[in-house]
Amino acid sequence: MDWVNAIVQGILIGGLYALFAAGLSLIFGVMRLVNIAHGDFIIAAAYLAYVVISATGLHPLLSLVFVVPVAAAAGYVLQATILNRTLGDDLLPPLLVTFGLSVILQNGLLEIFTADSRKLDAGLLDIQTVSVLPGVSVGYMPVLMFMTAVLVIAGLQYIFYRTALGRAFRATSDDGEIAQLMGLDNRKVFAAAMALSFAVIAIAGVFLAVRANFDPFMGPARLIFGFEAVIIGGLGNLWGTLAGGVILGVAQAIGAQIDPGWQLLAGHIAFLVVLAVKPRGLFPRIEG
Amino acid sequence: MSDPILSLGNVEAFYGDARALHGVSFDLHPGEMLALIGSNGAGKTTLLKTICGLISRYGGDIVFDQQNLSGTSASAIASAGIALVPEGRRLFPSLSVEENLVIGGHVGRTGPWNLVSIYELFPILKERRHQPSTSLSGGQQQMVAIGRALMANPKLLLLDELSLGLAPVIIKDIYALLPRIVGQGLSAILVEQDVTRALGFADRFICLQEGRVALEGAPGSFTREEISQAYFGA
Amino acid sequence: MHHSITRSTSESRIAAVMAIILVAALAAAPWWGSTAELRLIGEFMIYLSLASLWNLLAGYAGLISVGQQAYVGFGGYMLFTCAIYLGLNPLLAIPVAGVLGALVSIPVAFLVFRLNGAYFAIGTWVVAEVFRLGFAQISSLGGGSGTSLPIKVMKAMAGSKWMREAMIFETALLLGIGTVLAIYLLLRSRIGIGLTAIRDSQIASASLGVRVERIKLVTYVAVAGMTAMVGALIFITKLRITPDAAFSVNEWTAFVIFIVVIGGIGTIEGPIIGTIVFFVLREYMADLGSVYLMILGAMAIAIMLVAPKGIWGYVRERFNLSFFPVGYRVKLDTEKALKPTDTPGGT
Known part of the structure; x- marks a missing residue:
């Protein structure tokens, strides 16, 4: 039963990894930008929630009402003021600027909040469990987290393929020059995409902070988990990203079951195996 | 005569350090169809892109509908009422046929063109509306590109190499529809390799040579030799 | 019109003479410098070498890696393995670590080269993490808490403390100056012309017959080997290795990237200037810690x-200087011909 239990937990944690991945995948899809500071922004969102909760006493999930719009606004401003200036044929500027942001964020959070780890308390949600199989029970929180991931991805999918904003994202990604002739301002489209990515970052940050302890230096590992989920699932496929997150979560759970030291290693190895065998991911988007 | 809808004064354009246009000037009047001819590299596409705002480094004045376009972004120029049917069509591959048309209307201008009237003009597109734009034939893709530009209800339509890569019979069909599109207040600039066809449709023509206006006037007012000399150079 | 084609410039010849004098003075440092000074210069050489290598990778080959700590740490661990278990003299173990680093980079390249552009960067980071977690599992090397270089290993290198310090210092100098010189010579070679072409335009160089993928692979493997050698040297000076220190992204990649960006990416001079700036800043501000x-x-x-070509790019554009002339310059004999308005061959 230990194994079944571990795998079920791994699947549920895969939802969190999908949340890490979705924002990353979204902005790569729209503007070919890889935000090296993605994970650090997730941690920053967790700290923002921490501050909001400390000040107001809100439940962590309710703090999302505040954290999500603030994060989205921050993403919009970041893109409009800094990142838009780095976009072009050269890959180096956006990578190095976001790398610099990553270092600034980690050390800034360290300055403000110290290296002590923190956790958000979700009250009863943290403790209560539900039995899914004989001998296998899961916590409310991981289930809620997984359901949120499914909803977020369904929402992104809807925005991408059913709304004017999504049409603008896809058109700008296809051909930025012609998209301008449709009256679309590339810079605003990119800023909107970054805002959306940051909204997802905020959700991911709060769930991460409810699930486990966090500290200022946890960002890069979250970036890597998100990235691995994107590549395993297949570039440009949001539902594939969820599958990638689940595969990563299960691989880590199996690794941890063998030996605690193998938890992260097993996840990375699963990623490298997929990269070696199916470099376009398990569910690549079919090009029309 | 009424005020020109478009007026170019001494326009110069640059690609990096290379100058592609050397002081091009002309006026275009409402409802007029201007053919832009010239050999490869004469600067025809560059001129269209400059008018659309896609070439940020240019000199001289471009006045559209009494508004100087200097410093105006491509998206704002589109909203002001200039639409381009680009060379090679350049549809958005990840958008369906209908989405390609709908996004053309994004600028939010009203007028005679909407999905219904576009589908009347090109009935085949209605049948294929939910297909990916990449699944269409070349001629159908050209119809989408024209429809996408019309959806903006522009005052000025720029048509770049409509016949490129299309079968002669399809080119003929598409040109046959042009009179239903241009006129009634819509002006157009037509770039076309096939000079005879272009001159047959245009009210007036301009021949560019190495980025300069080599000849300008009504199609009937010059002999073939004169046009040919302006086209190929001495 | 007469003209001659030349590579050297008058400032490059002056710079060469001054550089030779400077290197000679540095080589004599064990006889004039204190232990602290030797350490500082040695550390300078280590960062100069790492920065020059990363610059070759990112600035020329277009391979933006944030995972070079994989090879620093791997080199360090190989040195400890060779010295502790094979009884190799640590200084001789450095080239061995380099060869092993180059070898291990081949299968790594097979994997990470499948990722394009920006995702390549994170892919290299994953590999470095795999190395870190992997070495933490090897209990004979101390697992997660690491291991120390036994005194007898160091004693076997040289009897006296001064002699050991001098030997380590000269090795650092050799690696630092050697890396810069090797890259300079490489960029003047056929491969270097290909690399410069890739830097300027990947698509154009491919269409002109430059074997882009092959040159990138060779560069990646060579840089990995050299980085592993530097890593081996780093952990001789530190005497102790742990997975976290060996595979630190901050120390072996973030600092290095900042050095190259600040100095000027895609030039040989950039990493040198960047390293100087980095050490000056550190001297005055390291106390600020995270700030x-x-x-x-x-x-x-x-x-x-603001200035994507860094300090050196800015200086070079303003003054048309080049201390490491890699390209060719056409010198026209008449001064009039230098006026930009004259078209070549117009007379």
């Missing part, structure tokens, strides 16, 4: 936005 790191990050961002 110092934030300032470095902000500087790198500001430079990327």
Whole structure:
């Protein structure tokens, strides 16, 4: 039963990894930008929630009402003021600027909040469990987290393929020059995409902070988990990203079951195996 | 005569350090169809892109509908009422046929063109509306590109190499529809390799040579030799 | 019109003479410098070498890696393995670590080269993490808490403390100066012309017959080997290795990237200037701790936005200087012909 239990937990944690991945995948899809500071922004969102909760006493999930719009606004401003200036044929500027942001964020959070780890308390949600199989029970929180991931991805999918904003994202990604002739301002489209990515970052940050302890230096590992989920699932496929997150979560759970030291290693190895065998991911988007 | 809808004064354009246009000037009047001819590299596409705002480094004045376009972004120029049917069509591959048309209307201008009237003009597109734009034939893709530009209800339509890569019979069909599109207040600039066809449709023509206006006037007012000399150079 | 084609410039000849004098003076440092000074210069050489290597990778071959700590740490661990279990003299173990580093980079390249552009960067980071977690599992090397270089290993290198310090210092000097010179010579070679072409335009160089993928692979493997050698040297000076220190992204990649960006990416001079700036800043601001790191990050961002070619790119554009002439210059004999308005061959 230990194994079944571990795998079920791994699947549920895969939802969190999908949340890490979705924002990353979204902005790569729209503007070919890889935000090296993605994970650090997730941690920053967790700290923002921490501050909001400390000040107001809100439940962590309710703090999302505040954290999500603030994060989205921050993403919009970041893109409009800094990142838009780095976009072009050269890959180096956006990578190095976001790398610099990553270092600034980690050390800034360290300055403000110290290296002590923190956790958000979700009250009863943290403790209560539900039995899914004989001998296998899961916590409310991981289930809620997984359901949120499914909803977020369904929402992104809807925005991408059913709304004017999504049409603008896809058109700008296809051909930025012609998209301008449709009256679309590339810079605003990119800023909107970054805002959306940051909204997802905020959700991911709060769930991460409810699930486990966090500290200022946890960002890069979250970036890597998100990235691995994107590549395993297949570039440009949001539902594939969820599958990638689940595969990563299960691989880590199996690794941890063998030996605690193998938890992260097993996840990375699963990623490298997929990269070696199916470099376009398990569910690549079919090009029309 | 009424005020020109478009007026170019001494326009110069640059690609990096290379100058592609050397002081091009002309006026275009409402409802007029201007053919832009010239050999490869004469600067025809560059001129269209400059008018659309896609070439940020240019000199001289471009006045559209009494508004100087200097410093105006491509998206704002589109909203002001200039639409381009680009060379090679350049549809958005990840958008369906209908989405390609709908996004053309994004600028939010009203007028005679909407999905219904576009589908009347090109009935085949209605049948294929939910297909990916990449699944269409070349001629159908050209119809989408024209429809996408019309959806903006522009005052000025720029048509770049409509016949490129299309079968002669399809080119003929598409040109046959042009009179239903241009006129009634819509002006157009037509770039076309096939000079005879272009001159047959245009009210007036301009021949560019190495980025300069080599000849300008009504199609009937010059002999073939004169046009040919302006086209190929001495 | 007469003209001659030349590579050297008058400032490059003056610079060469001065560089030879400087290197000679540095080589004599064990006889004039204190232990602290030797350490500082040695550390300078280590960062100069790492920065020059990363610059070759990112600035020329277009391979933006944030995972070079994989090879620093791997080199360090190989040195410890060779010295502790094979009884090899640590200085001789350095080239062995280099060869092993180059070998291990081949299967790594097979994997990470499947990722394009920006995702390549994170892919290299994953590999470095795999190395870190992997070495933490090897209990004979101390597992997660690491291991120390036994005194007898160091004693076997040389009897006296002064002699050991001098030997380590000269090795650092050799690696630092050697890396810069090797890259200079490489860029003047056929491969170098290909690399410069890739830097300027990947698509154009491919269409002109430059074997882009092959040159990138060779560069990646060579840089991995050299980086592993530097890593081996680093952990001789530290005497102790742990997975976290060996595979630190901050120390072996973030600092290095900042050095190159600040100095000027895609030039040989850039990493040299960047390393000088880095050490000057550290001298004055290292006490600030995390604020110092934030300032470095902000500087790198500001430079990327305002002057993407860094300090050296800015200086070179203003004064047309080149201390490491890699390209060719056409010198026209008449001064009039230098006026930009004259078209070549117009007379």
